[in-house]
Amino acid sequence: MDYILKTYNLTKKYKDITAVENVNMTIKKGDIYGFIGKNGAGKTTLIRMITGLINPTSGNVEIFGHPVSRGNKAFLERIGTIIEFPGSYQNLTARENLEMHRRLMRVSDKKRIDEVLELVNLQHVSNKKVKGFSLGMKQRLGIARALLHKPEFLILDEPTNGLDPVGIKEIRQLIIDLAKTHGITILVSSHILSEIHQMVTRIGIINNGHLLEEVGYEAIKERNRHFIEAKVSNDKKAAYLLENHFAIENYSIIEPGIIRIYESLENSPAINKIFVKNGIDVAEIKISKDTLEDYFLKLTGGENNA
Numbered sequence: 354m355d356y357i358l359k360t361y362n363l364t365k366k367y368k369d370i371t372a373v374e375n376v377n378m379t380i381k382k383g384d385i386y387g388f389i390g391k392n393g394a395g396k397t398t399l400i401r402m403i404t405g406l407i408n409p410t411s412g413n414v415e416i417f418g419h420p421v422s423r424g425n426k427a428f429l430e431r432i433g434t435i436i437e438f439p440g441s442y443q444n445l446t447a448r449e450n451l452e453m454h455r456r457l458m459r460v461s462d463k464k465r466i467d468e469v470l471e472l473v474n475l476q477h478v479s480n481k482k483v484k485g486f487s488l489g490m491k492q493r494l495g496i497a498r499a500l501l502h503k504p505e506f507l508i509l510d511e512p513t514n515g516l517d518p519v520g521i522k523e524i525r526q527l528i529i530d531l532a533k534t535h536g537i538t539i540l541v542s543s544h545i546l547s548e549i550h551q552m553v554t555r556i557g558i559i560n561n562g563h564l565l566e567e568v569g570y571e572a573i574k575e576r577n578r579h580f581i582e583a584k585v586s587n588d589k590k591a592a593y594l595l596e597n598h599f600a601i602e603n604y605s606i607i608e609p610g611i612i613r614i615y616e617s618l619e620n621s622p623a624i625n626k627i628f629v630k631n632g633i634d635v636a637e638i639k640i641s642k643d644t645l646e647d648y649f650l651k652l653t654g655g656e657n658n659a
């Protein structure tokens with residue numbers, strides 16, 4: 354089976370609000386699927402339907418090839434989530450919190466607690482009370498709890514929310530490690546694309562309840578690449594010079610007089626010089642980045658109201 358998750362025209366309506374509408378999402382085994390959307394876009398609602406916490410108004414969810422409903426919770430043993438679970442007990446230690454959850458989840462292997470503490474890098478503070486933890490440590494403890502029963506599919510709703518750059522990096526490293534080393538498929542949501550795009554293999558963009566697009570890693574890289582952009586008086590001659598002087602083939606004339614060069618970025622001064630020397634007027638030459646963030650903002654229509 355290739356797919357861990359498939360949704361079919363998944364829709365959730367609340368009176369006059371359509372929170373999620375006709376979403377067809379696919380997550381393949383091994384994906385780190387970044388689920389991106391502004392506040393109120395419908396991320397949590399979709400995740401709640403996926404995990405059977407709420408029923409869809411219409412449409413279906415399949416996890417591991419089986420239909421999900423509130424009556425069918427067997428699949429829950431194979432997924433781990435950090436949505437809707439109560440926070441940790443502040444007056445208990447990390448280890449005590451995990452021990453409680455271990456009993457609740459009927460995980461018989463007591464050694465599993467040390468394993469998950471190590472996975473999230475909290476082994477050194479395992480006997481400290483949670484109330485002294487940073488937000489990042491609390492998030493990682495939440496992830497440790499979600500991992501206790503060895504899920505195959507981990508669903509993290511905004512795990513980087515409110516963290517500082519160091520905390521975000523730690524979560525990112527952890528997610529990559531869980532996917533690459535432990536083979537766990539991961540769905541991770543965020544309203545800030547730049548916080549997660551470096552680690553994902555696929556991205557789904559949701560806006561106003563609609564899944565606008567699902568793009569793979571190659572497309573992500575493609576849309577996030579740097580290039581030299583030159584405004585020249587003679588694009589054909591410029592192309593000739595790029596190929597013959599610099600052996601550059603990875604370029605394109607995006608419109609008459611505007612040429613983009615996707616390699617040898619460090620050579621932009623030399624390229625400029627050769628153009629001018631050969632009688633080409635260079636009105637502008639700059640290094641640009643076609644960021645995924647720009648693309649996301651364009652798709653979702655305006656500022657990310659984070």
Ligand SMILES: Nc1ncnc2c1ncn2[C@@H]1O[C@H](COP(=O)(O)OP(=O)(O)OP(=O)(O)O)[C@@H](O)[C@H]1O
Nearest residue numbers: 367370372390391392393394395396397398399544
């Ligand atoms: N129980 C509910 N009753 C009524 N409306 C709801 C309910 N839950 C969510 N909504 C509405 O559905 C829409 C989607 O909300 P949702 O929480 O799924 O967004 P989100 O993408 O998770 O946002 P955030 O980034 O703020 O967490 C919002 O307009 C929200 O107000």
Ligand SMILES: [Mg+2]
Nearest residue numbers: 396397398510
């Ligand atoms: Mg949410």
